[in-house]
Amino acid sequence: MIDFTQFPSPCYIMEEELLRKNLGLIQNVKERTGVEIILAFKSFAMWRSFPIFREYIDHSTASSVYEARLALEEFGSKAHTYSPAYTERDFPEIMRCSSHISFNSLAQFNRFYSMTEGQDISCGIRINPEYSEVETDLYNPCAPGTRFGITADLLPEILPQGIEGFHCHTHCESSSYELEKTLLHIEEKFSGWFSQIKWLNLGGGHLMTRADYDVEHLIGLLCKLKMRYPHLQIILEPGSAFTWQTGVLTSEIVDVVENRGIKTAILDVSFTCHMPDCLEMPYQPAVTGAEIGDKGAFVYRLGGSSCLSGDYMGNWSFDHELQIGERIVFEDMIHYTMVKTNMFNGIHHPAIGLWTKEGKAEIYKRFKYEDYRDRMS
Numbered sequence: 108m109i110d111f112t113q114f115p116s117p118c119y120i121m122e123e124e125l126l127r128k129n130l131g132l133i134q135n136v137k138e139r140t141g142v143e144i145i146l147a148f149k150s151f152a153m154w155r156s157f158p159i160f161r162e163y164i165d166h167s168t169a170s171s172v173y174e175a176r177l178a179l180e181e182f183g184s185k186a187h188t189y190s191p192a193y194t195e196r197d198f199p200e201i202m203r204c205s206s207h208i209s210f211n212s213l214a215q216f217n218r219f220y221s222m223t224e225g226q227d228i229s230c231g232i233r234i235n236p237e238y239s240e241v242e243t244d245l246y247n248p249c250a251p252g253t254r255f256g257i258t259a260d261l262l263p264e265i266l267p268q269g270i271e272g273f274h275c276h277t278h279c280e281s282s283s284y285e286l287e288k289t290l291l292h293i294e295e296k297f298s299g300w301f302s303q304i305k306w307l308n309l310g311g312g313h314l315m316t317r318a319d320y321d322v323e324h325l326i327g328l329l330c331k332l333k334m335r336y337p338h339l340q341i342i343l344e345p346g347s348a349f350t351w352q353t354g355v356l357t358s359e360i361v362d363v364v365e366n367r368g369i370k371t372a373i374l375d376v377s378f379t380c381h382m383p384d385c386l387e388m389p390y391q392p393a394v395t396g397a398e399i400g401d402k403g404a405f406v407y408r409l410g411g412s413s414c415l416s417g418d419y420m421g422n423w424s425f426d427h428e429l430q431i432g433e434r435i436v437f438e439d440m441i442h443y444t445m446v447k448t449n450m451f452n453g454i455h456h457p458a459i460g461l462w463t464k465e466g467k468a469e470i471y472k473r474f475k476y477e478d479y480r481d482r483m484s
């Protein structure tokens with residue numbers, strides 16, 4: 108149990124024990140299947156915790172030049188990099204920091220491949236199997252008109268010299284059964300090229316650490332896939348699965364207001380600044396000690412401290428009347444939430460910390476006025 112009195116408010120707090128539980132599960136899948144499982148930085152980049160990750164996994168995946176540099180300098184190994192579009196300015200640094208580079212289009216491959224020759228970099232191309240079970244368009248990489256990947260009809264029968272792998276990402280918080288169906292589509296459309304490649308990266312979205320995920324089914328699927336194509340190195344690059352339910356955002360009530368019978372507790376955090384995926388998806392996060400819904404005597408909206416009218420969510424039902432200064436803890440606020448924050452309105456950015464397995468608070472970062480100022484000019 109986190110001792111919140113040892114942390115400032117607001118603060119993102121990751122729990123080492125919960126992280127290690129996820130990492131142990133992922134390592135087990137890796138070892139039993141022979142599949143490489145790497146961390147997608149886009150979901151999580153709290154680099155001071157990377158030494159813990161390195162006890163379980165060897166690599167990470169980057170989607171930009173900064174993430175690639177973070178891989179090399181802080182994760183301590185070169186990145187598997189995929190970006191929708193590389194630029195001449197960034198590509199030399201991308202090469203310095205990457206062991207694998209996946210291109211989004213043949214045009215990008217043709218533009219940059221020659222620079223990678225002789226550099227010990229394995230290049231690949233992103234494929235689009237035109238099948239995804241993701242229903243929210245914001246997260247569906249196969250929606251009609253998508254800018255991601257090349258469809259099978261546009262891929263030449265003989266791959267251009269230098270393409271050694273296929274990269275494919277079609278999942279989001281998905282089950283192994285969705286992967287099973289996706290594999291049928293990938294193999295139906297692209298297996299004709301498999302003899303020409305060395306690796307197949309099945310992207311992220313494999314939420315193997317969710318309580319109801321059928322891990323044994325995933326292991327079976329991956330083992331059978333490897334048996335069908337023994338020469339292929341299979342790679343998964345989940346993000347969320349690593350830090351799923353490993354920590355919270357703790358905040359405090361600053362005021363309680365009422366309008367037309369609706370009570371709002373205004374917090375020292377903001378949905379739009381510090382939990383933007385709640386508004387984007389949208390989804391209502393769990394709050395410790397409260398029920399989602401409007402049943403009960405103590406029903407509140409929770410409001411952010413920005414001036415955006417829509418910076419609130421609701422409703423939550425509490426078992427008591429909320430008081431100024433009271434702690435409000437949002438659960439499962441580590442994956443994606445932390446990496447997507449901003450400093451809109453110049454309001455305090457939550458600190459970042461770890462609750463160690465020994466029961467100690469490690470404060471990794473506190474934000475200051477200068478962090479806000481220096482982003483602005």
Ligand SMILES: Cc1ncc(COP(=O)(O)O)c(C=O)c1O
Nearest residue numbers: 147150276311312313345346347
């Ligand atoms: C190319 C790619 N790889 C990996 C991931 C990580 O996915 P997730 O965090 O859902 O596992 C994403 C997420 O958008 C992605 O776009």
